[in-house]
Amino acid sequence: MGRYLDMINSPADVKLLTMEQLQTLAEEIRHELITVLSKTGGHLAPNLGVVELTIALHRVFESPKDKFVWDVSHQVYVHKLLTGRRGAFSKIRQTGGPMGFAFRAESPYDCFGAGHAGTALSAALGMAAARDRGKTDENVICIAGDAALTNGITYEALNNIKATTKRFIAILNDNEWSIAKNVGAIAEYLNRIVRHPSYAAAHKRIDHFLERFPRVGPELAQIGHKVEEAVKGIIVPSLLFEEFGLRYIGPVDGHNTQLLIDTLTWAKQQDVPVLIHILTKKGKGYEKAIEDPQTFHGCGPFDVATGKSPAKKEGVPPNYQEVFADALVRFCDVNSKLIGITAAMPSGTSLIKLQKAKPDRYFDVGIAEEHGVIFAAGMATMGYRPVCAIYSTFLQRAYDCIIHDVALQNLDVIFAMDRAGLSANDGPTHHGVFDIAYARCIPRAILMAPKDEDEFVDMLWTALQNHGPIFVRYPRGAGEGVPIKERPAILPLGKAEVLQHGTDVAVIFYGAMTKMARETVAALEADGLSVALVNARFCKPIDREILEKYGRICKVLCTLEDHVLMGGFGSAVLETLEDLRIDTPVARVGWPDNFIEHATSNQDLQDKYGLNSKTAIAKVKELLAESAARHEKPQQFRVLGAASVRTA
Numbered sequence: 001m002g003r004y005l006d007m008i009n010s011p012a013d014v015k016l017l018t019m020e021q022l023q024t025l026a027e028e029i030r031h032e033l034i035t036v037l038s039k040t041g042g043h044l045a046p047n048l049g050v051v052e053l054t055i056a057l058h059r060v061f062e063s064p065k066d067k068f069v070w071d072v073s074h075q076v077y078v079h080k081l082l083t084g085r086r087g088a089f090s091k092i093r094q095t096g097g098p099m100g101f102a103f104r105a106e107s108p109y110d111c112f113g114a115g116h117a118g119t120a121l122s123a124a125l126g127m128a129a130a131r132d133r134g135k136t137d138e139n140v141i142c143i144a145g146d147a148a149l150t151n152g153i154t155y156e157a158l159n160n161i162k163a164t165t166k167r168f169i170a171i172l173n174d175n176e177w178s179i180a181k182n183v184g185a186i187a188e189y190l191n192r193i194v195r196h197p198s199y200a201a202a203h204k205r206i207d208h209f210l211e212r213f214p215r216v217g218p219e220l221a222q223i224g225h226k227v228e229e230a231v232k233g234i235i236v237p238s239l240l241f242e243e244f245g246l247r248y249i250g251p252v253d254g255h256n257t258q259l260l261i262d263t264l265t266w267a268k269q270q271d272v273p274v275l276i277h278i279l280t281k282k283g284k285g286y287e288k289a290i291e292d293p294q295t296f297h298g299c300g301p302f303d304v305a306t307g308k309s310p311a312k313k314e315g316v317p318p319n320y321q322e323v324f325a326d327a328l329v330r331f332c333d334v335n336s337k338l339i340g341i342t343a344a345m346p347s348g349t350s351l352i353k354l355q356k357a358k359p360d361r362y363f364d365v366g367i368a369e370e371h372g373v374i375f376a377a378g379m380a381t382m383g384y385r386p387v388c389a390i391y392s393t394f395l396q397r398a399y400d401c402i403i404h405d406v407a408l409q410n411l412d413v414i415f416a417m418d419r420a421g422l423s424a425n426d427g428p429t430h431h432g433v434f435d436i437a438y439a440r441c442i443p444r445a446i447l448m449a450p451k452d453e454d455e456f457v458d459m460l461w462t463a464l465q466n467h468g469p470i471f472v473r474y475p476r477g478a479g480e481g482v483p484i485k486e487r488p489a490i491l492p493l494g495k496a497e498v499l500q501h502g503t504d505v506a507v508i509f510y511g512a513m514t515k516m517a518r519e520t521v522a523a524l525e526a527d528g529l530s531v532a533l534v535n536a537r538f539c540k541p542i543d544r545e546i547l548e549k550y551g552r553i554c555k556v557l558c559t560l561e562d563h564v565l566m567g568g569f570g571s572a573v574l575e576t577l578e579d580l581r582i583d584t585p586v587a588r589v590g591w592p593d594n595f596i597e598h599a600t601s602n603q604d605l606q607d608k609y610g611l612n613s614k615t616a617i618a619k620v621k622e623l624l625a626e627s628a629a630r631h632e633k634p635q636q637f638r639v640l641g642a643a644s645v646r647t648a
């Protein structure tokens with residue numbers, strides 16, 4: 001017999017199955033998740049935890065008319081499988097396949113996209129307000145994990161629900177985990193609810209109730225009422241949500257499909273906002289993921305039998321994240337004021353190493369980038385040297401805090417901007433390609449990017465010797481394989497490193513782009529040109545002296561960066577040349593003014609958008625040809641920055 005999963009082409013098909021068949025469907029979905037993600041990688045453990053919930057949602061509600069708003073939305077794989085995307089599922093997060101998050105452009109069933117945490121309640125409340133104004137009758141259901149309650153925006157939304165609408169369903173999917181174990185007082189509060197003695201006793205009662213309650217005919221309509229009666233007994237003190245004006249119900253077993261269906265049916269009938277607190281097991285159905293939910297939160301390909309990822313190839317250099325954390329641990333020994341701060345990403349940033357080695361120098365503030373940055377500012381006022389290790393993309397959240405709380409007061413906060421550049425599998429919500437633009441315009445900011453892991457350590461050390469807001473951007477993944485010096489160097493502020501001199505073209509790169517830069521240089525040299533190679537090191541203060549020198553000597557400059565062209569490093573070069581009244585054209589290579597999609601690898605995207613030496617060479621040659629033509633036929637005016645309108 002075939003799988004039920006293969007018969008589900010839309011949520012309507014979920015409604016045709018019996019309870020027993022739904023249980024089988026849940027098993028099939030888990031099998032599919034494990035099989036596919038063992039090859040593609042992805043958010044396995046969160047999705048294994050919401051199988052019954054997603055089935056129940058599609059059973060009770062009418063998506064896409066009814067709106068499901070998922071927080072972060074890394075847990076929508078099951079939803080994708082049930083909403084017509086089963087055929088493409090084997091390519092999830094791969095080039096041309098479905099995105100790993102909800103994405104409006106992908107499907108009408110994805111009513112709100114996300115990738116960053118804490119947005120679901122606000123978005124859902126906006127939809128509910130629009131519905132109320134339009135006097136339509138859609139249900140709006142938001143599904144948020146317990147870690148969403150570490151995020152400030154969630155409370156901003158909670159604060160407004162009661163005043164905004166009477167019909168709103170929030171589902172709190174509590175599995176006690178963020179990526180790492182969830183942190184803070186709210187996590188403890190939820191834990192207290194779950195451990196409350198009345199919960200265990202009442203749990204038995206509700207199971208009993210469900211067994212004997214028929215689900216056919218007119219009695220079906222009564223289910224909601226009966227559920228309320230039955231679960232009343234399990235409502236344990238939950239003042240927090242009640243004070244926000246939400247009717248709290250729970251904790252409910254998030255793997256009991258029938259109970260979920262009944263509870264959601266009840267919730268649908270309420271004329272007050274409702275919060276359903278469900279308990280789920282992260283990784284349910286796959287022992288390896290239950291044992292290690294952190295690794296399987298978002299994993300690479302793995303062997304299903306052992307749960308192990310392919311062994312790291314011999315000779316692969318340590319990644320930037322490990323180098324970063326090792327350096328911090330080392331620096332702690334010589335700087336008693338050094339503090340590492342993560343916003344719920346101890347494994348991603350590798351700050352977990354600092355947590356283990358120097359627990360008193362480590363803070364995990366939860367998914368709370370704004371708080372993390374202002375917290376760092378506060379510590380800095382007391383003479384500490386906080387390092388905020390935050391992904392470039394998530395630091396966007398804390399932009400005002402960087403300006404208002406750190407820079408304006410000239411406080412010594414170092415921003416370790418992790419995952420600068422692309423995060424291919426995750427896609428546009430996670431690409432860190434805006435940070436130069438957003439940090440460069442902030443007065444007093446110092447911006448650096450290392451060419452390799454040794455220089456990275458130098459930069460972190462240099463940052464500690466300097467003051468004010470300092471941003472060091474670095475990519476995900478393996479370093480270049482260079483040895484790390486025993487004693488880091490203090491780099492001269494705002495000074496580039498000239499790797500080779502040349503007089504026709506100067507290739508100036510910012511960050512770990514040496515390979516691409518060298519390829520560009522080699523190809524241009526092969527054409528008989530004299531080419532300089534410059535590692536910029538700093539974007540701010542930018543090395544005016546070097547730019548002036550090569551701007552005056554060379555016919556063309558070429559900039560390389562793993563960032564959007566608009567407002568990026570190349571823009572900084574153009575502005576500097578303009579200040580210096582130098583009109584040497586600049587061939588800029590970087591990302592275009594688009595949101596870059598997800599793909600199997602960064603390489604796929606670099607090929608597609610031409611972020612490579614081929615583009616650099618072509619642009620340089622084009623500008624050289626234009627320059628030659630200009631010199632043959634002298635022009636009166638030159639449009640400054642004309643090269644900038646051509647994108648990669």
Ligand SMILES: Cc1ncc(C[n+]2csc(CCOP(=O)(O)OP(=O)(O)O)c2C)c(N)n1
Nearest residue numbers: 046115116117145146147148177178179344
């Ligand atoms: C603003 C922001 N910071 C950090 C992250 C990284 N992140 C992705 S999922 C996640 C944990 C989510 O936990 P929870 O919401 O409880 O869902 P679960 O995976 O446990 O189901 C974190 C920290 C993010 N997506 N957005």
